[in-house]
Amino acid sequence: EERITAVHAFNTSLIYTRSFLEFVDKVNERGEGVIEIDVRGGPEVIGLSEQPDAVRNGIVDMAYTAASFYGGTVPERDIMVASNANAIYARESGGIDLLNQIHQDKMGVYYLGWFDSGVSYNLYTVDEPTIGDDGRLSVDGLKLRSNPVYDAFFRDYLGAEPISLPTTDVYAALERNVVNATGWTEIGLADLNWDRFLNYRIEPSFFSTDMGVIINLDSWNALSDEAKAILQEVAIEHERDSALTLAEDAKTQRAEMIDNGMQIVDLQGDVRDQFSESAREATWNRMRGLMERHPMGLEHYDSLVEMFNEL
Amino acid sequence: MRIASKAYKALIDLLAIIAGAMLVWLMVAIVLTVALRNLGLQPSAWFFVSTEYAMFYLTLLGAPWLVREKGHVYIELFTATLPKSFLNIHSRAVSLFCVVVCLVLAWKGYDLVMQNLSRNDYDVRAYFVPKWILTIVFPFCFFLMATEFLKFVVGKDILHSGEAGIKE
Amino acid sequence: MMEWYFALGFLLSLIVLFMGIGTPIALAFLAANVIGSWYFMGGQNGIIQLLNNGFGSLSKFSLVPIPLFLLMGELFFRSGLGMKMFNAIDQLMGKVPGRLSYVTVVGGTAFSTLSGSSMGSTALMGSLLVPEMTKRGYKKHMSIGPILGTGGLAIIIPPSALAVLLGTLAKIDIAQLLIAGIIPGLILALFYIITIWVRTRLDPDAAPVYELEPVPFLAKIKLVLTDIIPMVGVMVIIVMMMLSGLATPSESAAFGALGVIILGFVYRKMSWGVFTQSVSGALKVTLMAYLIVFGSATFSQLLAFSGASSGLIEWATSYDLAPIYMLLAMFGVLLLLGTFMEQISIMMLTVPFFFPLAETLGFDLIWFGIIILLALEISFTTPPFGLLLFVMKGVAPAGTSMREIYTAAIPYILCSMLLVALMIIYPPIATWLPGMIN
Ligand code: NA
Ligand code: NA
Numbered sequence: 001e002e003r004i005t006a007v008h009a010f011n012t013s014l015i016y017t018r019s020f021l022e023f024v025d026k027v028n029e030r031g032e033g034v035i036e037i038d039v040r041g042g043p044e045v046i047g048l049s050e051q052p053d054a055v056r057n058g059i060v061d062m063a064y065t066a067a068s069f070y071g072g073t074v075p076e077r078d079i080m081v082a083s084n085a086n087a088i089y090a091r092e093s094g095g096i097d098l099l100n101q102i103h104q105d106k107m108g109v110y111y112l113g114w115f116d117s118g119v120s121y122n123l124y125t126v127d128e129p130t131i132g133d134d135g136r137l138s139v140d141g142l143k144l145r146s147n148p149v150y151d152a153f154f155r156d157y158l159g160a161e162p163i164s165l166p167t168t169d170v171y172a173a174l175e176r177n178v179v180n181a182t183g184w185t186e187i188g189l190a191d192l193n194w195d196r197f198l199n200y201r202i203e204p205s206f207f208s209t210d211m212g213v214i215i216n217l218d219s220w221n222a223l224s225d226e227a228k229a230i231l232q233e234v235a236i237e238h239e240r241d242s243a244l245t246l247a248e249d250a251k252t253q254r255a256e257m258i259d260n261g262m263q264i265v266d267l268q269g270d271v272r273d274q275f276s277e278s279a280r281e282a283t284w285n286r287m288r289g290l291m292e293r294h295p296m297g298l299e300h301y302d303s304l305v306e307m308f309n310e311l
Numbered sequence: 312m313r314i315a316s317k318a319y320k321a322l323i324d325l326l327a328i329i330a331g332a333m334l335v336w337l338m339v340a341i342v343l344t345v346a347l348r349n350l351g352l353q354p355s356a357w358f359f360v361s362t363e364y365a366m367f368y369l370t371l372l373g374a375p376w377l378v379r380e381k382g383h384v385y386i387e388l389f390t391a392t393l394p395k396s397f398l399n400i401h402s403r404a405v406s407l408f409c410v411v412v413c414l415v416l417a418w419k420g421y422d423l424v425m426q427n428l429s430r431n432d433y434d435v436r437a438y439f440v441p442k443w444i445l446t447i448v449f450p451f452c453f454f455l456m457a458t459e460f461l462k463f464v465v466g467k468d469i470l471h472s473g474e475a476g477i478k479e
Numbered sequence: 480m481m482e483w484y485f486a487l488g489f490l491l492s493l494i495v496l497f498m499g500i501g502t503p504i505a506l507a508f509l510a511a512n513v514i515g516s517w518y519f520m521g522g523q524n525g526i527i528q529l530l531n532n533g534f535g536s537l538s539k540f541s542l543v544p545i546p547l548f549l550l551m552g553e554l555f556f557r558s559g560l561g562m563k564m565f566n567a568i569d570q571l572m573g574k575v576p577g578r579l580s581y582v583t584v585v586g587g588t589a590f591s592t593l594s595g596s597s598m599g600s601t602a603l604m605g606s607l608l609v610p611e612m613t614k615r616g617y618k619k620h621m622s623i624g625p626i627l628g629t630g631g632l633a634i635i636i637p638p639s640a641l642a643v644l645l646g647t648l649a650k651i652d653i654a655q656l657l658i659a660g661i662i663p664g665l666i667l668a669l670f671y672i673i674t675i676w677v678r679t680r681l682d683p684d685a686a687p688v689y690e691l692e693p694v695p696f697l698a699k700i701k702l703v704l705t706d707i708i709p710m711v712g713v714m715v716i717i718v719m720m721m722l723s724g725l726a727t728p729s730e731s732a733a734f735g736a737l738g739v740i741i742l743g744f745v746y747r748k749m750s751w752g753v754f755t756q757s758v759s760g761a762l763k764v765t766l767m768a769y770l771i772v773f774g775s776a777t778f779s780q781l782l783a784f785s786g787a788s789s790g791l792i793e794w795a796t797s798y799d800l801a802p803i804y805m806l807l808a809m810f811g812v813l814l815l816l817g818t819f820m821e822q823i824s825i826m827m828l829t830v831p832f833f834f835p836l837a838e839t840l841g842f843d844l845i846w847f848g849i850i851i852l853l854a855l856e857i858s859f860t861t862p863p864f865g866l867l868l869f870v871m872k873g874v875a876p877a878g879t880s881m882r883e884i885y886t887a888a889i890p891y892i893l894c895s896m897l898l899v900a901l902m903i904i905y906p907p908i909a910t911w912l913p914g915m916i917n
Pocket of ligand 1: 629
C-alpha cells in the first residue's frame with residue numbers, strides 16, 4: 001500500500017477542514033490496499049502560509065489549502081476567486097485541467113481538485129449600511145476588516161482601506177466596535193460567534209472560495225497508476241459533492257441567520273450588477289498584473305476566463 | 312586588522328540600532344493607525360503589515376548584538392557545579408556547539424534565499440512582498456551570530472559564569 | 480515513521496540535554512529543531528522548512544504587545560516615575576508587612592483585565608516591580624512569585640485572546656467562557672494574597688518592615704494626587720480606550736508606552752538618554768524572548784509533525800476510566816505538552832480530542848474550558864522550561880538565578896492547582912456567573 005502525507009490549512013472546527021477530512025476518508029476507504037492518505041494535522045503542524053512551500057519542497061506530499069496563500073507563485077488562482085461558476089462547471093470545461101497544468105509548470109505541484117467551490121463571500125456590518133443617492137454602498141463610517149482575498153475589490157470599488165486584524169482579535173474588535181464590518185463566506189459565520197455582533201448582510205454575495213488540494217509533483221509521479229486513478233476519481237467526485245452540499249448549506253444557513261435577526265440589505269438594479277462586476281474586474285486586473293510579471297505572461301488568460309465563468 | 316574589527320563591531324551596533332528603531336516604530340505605527348481610524352480616516356494597511364515584518368526583522372537583526380551582550384538566558388544548574396578549570400573547557404564547547412548550529416542555519420538560510428529568488432516567491436498579506444527581502448536576514452544574521460559565539464570559544468571571556476545567580 | 484513514544488522521547492531528550500548542559504535556551508531549541516527537522520522532515524529541506532516556519536511564527540501581530548509593554552515598563556522605571564509611585568505607595572500603606580507584594584497582586588490582577596498576553600504582562604510587571612522591590616530589601620520570591628502568578632491570570636480574566644480562540648476551536652459560547660473566567664480569576668488572586676500573608680508571617684525578613692516617618696493626612700493626599708493618580712491614570716486611559724472600542728487589546732499596549740513618555744515630559748524626567756536606555760533595555764528582553772518563541776514555536780510544530788503529541792493525546796485518552804481520572808489524564812497531558820509547546824498549538828492539537836470526550840463524560844463544557852485555560856496557565860510557569868520563567872529571568876535584576884525563579888514560582892503554581900481542585904469539587908465557581916447572565 002502506498003502512503004502520502006497531508007496537512008490542512010485550517011483547524012478542524014471549520015467546515016472546510018471537515019469537508020477535506022471527508023475526502024480523505026473516501027480515498028482511504030476506496031483505496032484500501034492501494035493508497036492511504038496520512039493526515040498529519042493542520043496549522044499546528046505547519047503554519048498555513050508555509051504549507052504550500054512544504055508541499056513544493058516535499059516535506060509533506062499533499063496540502064488542502066487556499067490558493068490565495070501562494071497567489072504570488074500562481075497568480076492564475078484568482079480565476080477561481082473571481083469565478084461565477086463552480087468546480088463542476090470548471091471541471092467539465094477543462095478549466096481545472098488547465099489550472100493543473102499551470103500549477104505543474106509554475107510551482108511543481110499537481111492540482112488535484114477545487115473543493116468547496118461556489119461558496120461566495122458577503123459583506124457583513126454591525127450598523128445599518130448607508131446607501132448613497134447613486135444607490136451605491138457608502139464607505140463613510142465603515143471600519144472594514146480585511147482579508148487578502150477581497151482587499152483589491154474593497155479598495156478599488158468601495159474606496160475603503162481595510163483594517164488588518166488577526167482572526168483571534170476580530171471577536172474582541174467587533175464586540176468593541178473597533179471594526180464594524182467584515183467580509184466572510186456565506187457560511188460558517190456562526191462557527192466564529194461573530195454573528196453575535198453583526199446585524200446586516202449585504203447582498204449580492206461575491207467571489208468564490210479557492211480551496212483545493214495540491215500534491216508534490218514528484219510524489220504524484222511516483223504513485224502507481226492505480227493509486228493516481230483512485231485519487232483523481234475521488235477528488236472529482238468530491239469536487240461535485242462538496243459544491244452541492246455547501247450550496248445547500250448556504251441556503252439553510254442564510255435562513256438561520258435571518259431567523260436569528262440578521263437583516264439582508266439587497267443592492268438594487270444597476271448597482272447590484274455593478275457590485276458583482278467590479279468585484280470580478282478588480283480581481284481580474286490583479287491577476288493580469290501579476291501574470292505579466294511571470295515568463296508565461298498572459299498566455300492562458302483568455303481561456304481561463306472563459307473556462308471558469310458562465311458568461 | 313584593528314580597523315576591520317572596529318568596523319565589525321560598528322556593524323553589530325548598527326544592526327542593533329536598526330532593531331531598536333523598529334521597536335519604536337511598532338509604537339508609532341499603532342498609535343498612528345488608531346488615531347487615523349478614530350478620526351474616520353482609512354489608515355493604510357502598510358502600518359499593520361510593517362509591524363508584523365518589523366517583529367521578524369528586529370529579532371534577527373538584534374540577535375548578534377544579544378550574543379555579544381550575553382543577553383541569552385540559560386539554565387545554570389549544571390554549569391554552576393563545575394570546577395573553574397573544567398567550566399572553562401565546557402563553556403567553550405557549548406559556545407562551539409552554538410557556532411555550529413548558527414552556521415547550519417546560515418547555510419540553509421542562504422539556500423532559502425536562493426530558492427526564493429529562483430522561484431520568484433512572494434509573501435502574501437495585504438500586499439505581495441518578494442520573499443527574499445525578508446529571508447535575506449537569515450543567512451546574514453545567523454552568520455554574525457556564529458562569529459559572536461566564536462568569540463566565546465577562542466576569546467578571553469567565556470559565555471558562562473559558573474556561579475548560579477551571579478552572572479550577567 | 481517512528482512510534483509516537485520514540486519520537487516524543489527523542490525530541491524531549493534532545494531539548495533536555497541541550498538545556499541541561501547550559502546551552503542558551505533559544506539555541507537549545509534551534510539545535511533540537513535542526514536535528515529533529517532533519518530527521519522527521521527529510522534532510523536539508525527540513526531545515527529550510529524550519530526557517531520558513533520560524534518566519535511565520537514571528538511575523539504575527541499577536542506578538543506585538545510584548546515589546547510595547549516592555550518599553551512601557553522600562554520607560555516607567557528608568558525615568559524614575561516608577562520609583563516615585565512606589566515611594567508614595569510605601570508611605571501610604573505604612574507598616575503593612577509585604578505591602579508591595581500585595582500591590583503586585585492587585586496591580587497584576589488589574590493589569591490582567593487589560594492584557595490578554597501572559598508574556599507581555601509578566602514582562603511589564605517584572606521589569607517594573609522586581610528591581611524596585613529588590614532595592615527595598617524584599618526577597619526575590621516576594622516579587623517574582625506574585626508576578627509569575629498574576630502573569631498567568633491574564634489568560635483567565637477577560638479579555639483573553641486565548642479564551643476566544645478556545646471558544647472558537649471548541650465551538651462553545653465565547654461570551655460565557657470569558658465571563659466564566661472572572662470568579663476563578665479573582666479567587667486565584669485571593670489565594671495569592673493569602674500566600675503572601677502566610678509567607679510574611681513565617682519569614683518576617685522576606686519583606687522588611689522598615690520604620691517610616693508618619694505621614695500627615697494632607698501630605699498623603701498630595702502624594703496620591705501627584706505621584707499615584709497620573710501613573711494609574713495612564714492605565715485607566717488604556718482600559719477606557721479598549722472598553723470604548725478606540726483600540727484593540729493588542730493595540731492598547733502602544734498607548735501605554737506613549738502615555739509614559741508623555742508623563743515623563745510632564746514631570747520633566749524624560750531625556751534622550753532615558754529614552755535610548757529604555758529602548759535598549761526593552762530590545763534586549765524582546766530579543767531574548769522572541770528568539771525563544773522562534774525556537775519553541777517551531778519545536779511545537781515538530782512535536783506535532785512527528786506525531787509525538789497526537790500520539791500522546793490519543794494514548795492518554797484511550798483508556799476507559801472514571802470521569803475524574805480521565806479529567807486528570809487530560810490535565811496531565813496539557814501540563815506535559817505545555818512544558819515544551821506553545822499554547823495555541825496545544826489548543827489546536829488537544830481540543831478535537833478533549834472536547835468530544837468531555838461531552839461524553841458529561842462535563843460542563845464551559846467549566847472544562849476554564850480548567851483547560853488553567854492548565855495552560857500553570858504549564859506556562861512550571862519549572863524547568865515554562866516560558867514565563869525565562870521571560871522573568873530576562874527582566875529580573877542582574878544576579879537573579881534560575882533556581883530563585885523556580886522556587887518563587889512553586890507556591891503560586893500550587894495555588895492554581897488548589898483552584899482546579901476546588902473547581903472539581905464545586906463546579907459553580909465557574910458555571911454560576913455565566914448561568915446568571917444567560
Ligand atoms: Na499560577
Ligand atoms: Na486578560
